[in-house]
Amino acid sequence: MEKTILHLDMNAFFASVEQAANPSLRGKPIAVGGGIKKGSVVAACSYEAKAYGVKNGMSTWEARKLCPDLIVVIGDMTKYIYTSKVFTRMLIKYTDLVEVFSIDEAFVDITETMERFGGAVALAKDIKKRIRERFGLTCSIGIGPNKLMAKLAGELQKPDGLVILRKEDIPEKIKDIPVKELCGVGRKMEVYLAELGIRTIGQLNRYPRERLVKRFGMAYGEQLWQMGQGQGSSSVLPYYHETEARSMGHSYTLPKFTNDMDEVKGYLLRLSEQVGRRLRRDDYRGNVVHASLGFGDFNYWGKQKKTEDYIDDGYKIFNVAEKLIKNPLLATPDSSHLPLNKGEMSAEGGQRRLNKGVRFVGVSVSNLIHSLDQVCIFEAEEKKKAALKAMDEVNDRFGEFTVERAGIMQTALQGKVGMVSNRTYNFHASV
Amino acid sequence: MAYSENSNPIKVGAVFKGSTITPKWFIWEGRKYNVKSVDYAWEDKQGKEKIIRFSVSDGNNTYELAYNTIQMNWSLDKVAE
Numbered sequence: 001m002e003k004t005i006l007h008l009d010m011n012a013f014f015a016s017v018e019q020a021a022n023p024s025l026r027g028k029p030i031a032v033g034g035g036i037k038k039g040s041v042v043a044a045c046s047y048e049a050k051a052y053g054v055k056n057g058m059s060t061w062e063a064r065k066l067c068p069d070l071i072v073v074i075g076d077m078t079k080y081i082y083t084s085k086v087f088t089r090m091l092i093k094y095t096d097l098v099e100v101f102s103i104d105e106a107f108v109d110i111t112e113t114m115e116r117f118g119g120a121v122a123l124a125k126d127i128k129k130r131i132r133e134r135f136g137l138t139c140s141i142g143i144g145p146n147k148l149m150a151k152l153a154g155e156l157q158k159p160d161g162l163v164i165l166r167k168e169d170i171p172e173k174i175k176d177i178p179v180k181e182l183c184g185v186g187r188k189m190e191v192y193l194a195e196l197g198i199r200t201i202g203q204l205n206r207y208p209r210e211r212l213v214k215r216f217g218m219a220y221g222e223q224l225w226q227m228g229q230g231q232g233s234s235s236v237l238p239y240y241h242e243t244e245a246r247s248m249g250h251s252y253t254l255p256k257f258t259n260d261m262d263e264v265k266g267y268l269l270r271l272s273e274q275v276g277r278r279l280r281r282d283d284y285r286g287n288v289v290h291a292s293l294g295f296g297d298f299n300y301w302g303k304q305k306k307t308e309d310y311i312d313d314g315y316k317i318f319n320v321a322e323k324l325i326k327n328p329l330l331a332t333p334d335s336s337h338l339p340l341n342k343g344e345m346s347a348e349g350g351q352r353r354l355n356k357g358v359r360f361v362g363v364s365v366s367n368l369i370h371s372l373d374q375v376c377i378f379e380a381e382e383k384k385k386a387a388l389k390a391m392d393e394v395n396d397r398f399g400e401f402t403v404e405r406a407g408i409m410q411t412a413l414q415g416k417v418g419m420v421s422n423r424t425y426n427f428h429a430s431v
Numbered sequence: 432m433a434y435s436e437n438s439n440p441i442k443v444g445a446v447f448k449g450s451t452i453t454p455k456w457f458i459w460e461g462r463k464y465n466v467k468s469v470d471y472a473w474e475d476k477q478g479k480e481k482i483i484r485f486s487v488s489d490g491n492n493t494y495e496l497a498y499n500t501i502q503m504n505w506s507l508d509k510v511a512e
Contacts, residue, residue: 017471020470020471021470021471021486021493022470022486022488022493022511023468023470023488023493024493024511078473078475078484079471079473079484082473082474082475083473135471136470136471395478396478396479397478397479398477398478399476399477399478399480402478
């Protein structure tokens, strides 16, 4: 039986929420970000700003050059997370097969239930109407036989679009669309494919399977070929399905670029504390710590280390992460580095990056196991555990960071940041 | 567009109907502001306490009002500048 998958994408989500919340911003070019300070970046922008060429990730200074009337609003994650929870709950009214893809995107398998709502188009229109009535927001909906095609369909008409791609439309209706529009084809893959003369989905569709496999390996070459044929997964996990976490992490895009490594370490400690708190809350420990930095030139650096013990204490996580980021900018490549641009890892290249500043800090813990809380023979360790437990209890009752380490008091993050886990949505089968 | 952030306890007139709360006016620094529109409402948490936030307009400016559902008090948390 052919599946019918619906993909919902909120249009210019953060910016649209701010425009809905403040009537004076409606119809104007706005950017949500860290303000107008030097080095601030645009996290999201309105369609009015996009018309001037403003893009997400651009520095506010650059964006202001393109659009002098740009209004910069400091983001408020609580507003966005709440909105995301509510529209996801709306989707659950249609079927339990709702998979949250990101804070502003979800896949819905409507195969079994769409007829009850008058068919796929009527159901999609109903969702759009309800979201508009509740929040004054628009979304683009794509409908297709699998997740890949549903997402692509949604990309074809923005904002407020509704596009259906049927099996018989492939490849004719999508043959001229740039290959980068396919979910899974990133900037680098776009370049590699261009080297093979593949720039559109039609060209990928006609490209011989064996040559893709030869160039990209069995797994990815085969996947690319299938993408070119419009094939992809149609498995949508129900909203209550909880997979075992493989890693837990937090990251933060700084409101402005910084060259001050002490400031970076301050953020790293705060993020490590958040990771530790989540690990303890969900009863996990891990023994691989990964730290990452993003630079003003949009390059990223990351490195990881295995620890002797399985840990869930934010300070221990920080201690490992801090050593990892110690002067990475001047490091030379070795097998443990994960540079995205290997040529940039020379001392000279590192200094160039340092000059551009750090704009992103991230830390995660992986290789997780469920916590085995053994009593330690060292009294000091047990005291630390008791202090953490007491801290967690206070923060559970009065809010995050009511009690915090003195070292992070100068590094307040703007709004709630980080990954939005399934638990954030706090859905249960009875919703 | 900046918002000045400061949590000020304020007096609010609101209609509680069913499970919805609609602020109608508030008094801040001795002046009464009539709420012309409630443009956005969302929920937040401070520990175990649920806070309902309202982005409201008096026709001239936008204000963020917060209602603490446990302590049953109101505050003005943000004013658009």
